[in-house]
Amino acid sequence: MDLEHFMAQLPKGDLWVFGYGSLMWSPGFSYKQKAPGRLHGYHRALCILSTRYRGTRRKPGLVMGLCRGGSCWGMAFRVDAGRVRHALARLWQREMPRRVYAPRLLQVQLRSGRQVSALAFLADPAHPAYVRELDLEGRARLVAQGMGQRGLCIDYIRNTIDHMQDVGVRDLHLERILHAALALKTNGSRRPARAEVPSPARQPEATAARDVLPRRASGARPPRGARAASRS
Numbered sequence: 001m002d003l004e005h006f007m008a009q010l011p012k013g014d015l016w017v018f019g020y021g022s023l024m025w026s027p028g029f030s031y032k033q034k035a036p037g038r039l040h041g042y043h044r045a046l047c048i049l050s051t052r053y054r055g056t057r058r059k060p061g062l063v064m065g066l067c068r069g070g071s072c073w074g075m076a077f078r079v080d081a082g083r084v085r086h087a088l089a090r091l092w093q094r095e096m097p098r099r100v101y102a103p104r105l106l107q108v109q110l111r112s113g114r115q116v117s118a119l120a121f122l123a124d125p126a127h128p129a130y131v132r133e134l135d136l137e138g139r140a141r142l143v144a145q146g147m148g149q150r151g152l153c154i155d156y157i158r159n160t161i162d163h164m165q166d167v168g169v170r171d172l173h174l175e176r177i178l179h180a181a182l183a184l185k186t187n188g189s190r191r192p193a194r195a196e197v198p199s200p201a202r203q204p205e206a207t208a209a210r211d212v213l214p215r216r217a218s219g220a221r222p223p224r225g226a227r228a229a230s231r232s
Helices: 003-009 081-095 136-145 153-167 172-187
Strands: 015-019 033-050 061-079 101-110 115-123
Touching: 003 081, 015 081, 015 101, 033 115, 033 136, 033 153, 033 172, 061 081, 061 101, 061 136, 061 153, 081 115, 136 153, 136 172, 153 172
Parallel strands: 015 115
Antiparallel strands: 015 061, 033 061, 033 101, 061 115, 101 115
16 A cells, blocks of 8 residues: 555544554654554564565565464554654655555554554565464574664564563563574574575465575574474
C-alpha cells in the first residue's frame, strides 16, 4: 500500500504507532507521548531477511515482523495530528521500500488499560524476503552473519531484548537465539550464506530456509541448545 492510499484511510487527529523491534528505541519521528502496549492476535517473529539495514543480499541478516497468533508487547507512540504526514513519510521511507510489510491499524491495549488504534507493520508471508520453517539454529546463523547499514544484526536483537525488559517482559526464545548467535561469533561461524535473496519469480510465496543458509560442514555440530525449533 502506498502512503497516499494509507493516508486517505486514516481518521482525523493524532496517530498512534506501535513499535516491536527497532522502532521501540529508534522511532525516527517526533512524538508527544509513548507508553508500553500489547497487541493481541499477532506475535513478534524473526522471519524477514534483511539485505540493507542488518545484512546484504549475499549475507542477509534476519529482522522481525508481526505474524498471526499470540500477542506482542511493544512501545506505542502518539504522534500529533500536525506531524502525522511527516512521521508517516519517514516510516514509509524506512519500512516500506521492499513492501515486505503490510501497514495496518490495529487495537493496542496500553498498560494503563486504554485501547488505542495504532499503526503496526505486519510481515507479508507472500513476500520473497519472508523466510519459513527456520529453527533456532538457522535463525542464529543468519543473525550471527548479518551486518548492514544500521550495524550488526546481533546488536539489533540485543537492543530489542533490552527494550523489552524496559517494558517489563521477556522473550526467552529470542534470548536463546542471541546466545546461540554470540556463540557462533565467538567460536567461528560456519561458511556464510552464499545464495542471494531469491526473486519473487523464483519464490512466489516465500524464501525457503535452504536458499539462504549455508550447508553444514561435514561433521560440524550446532551449538548446544540450538537444535530446538520454536517461533519468536
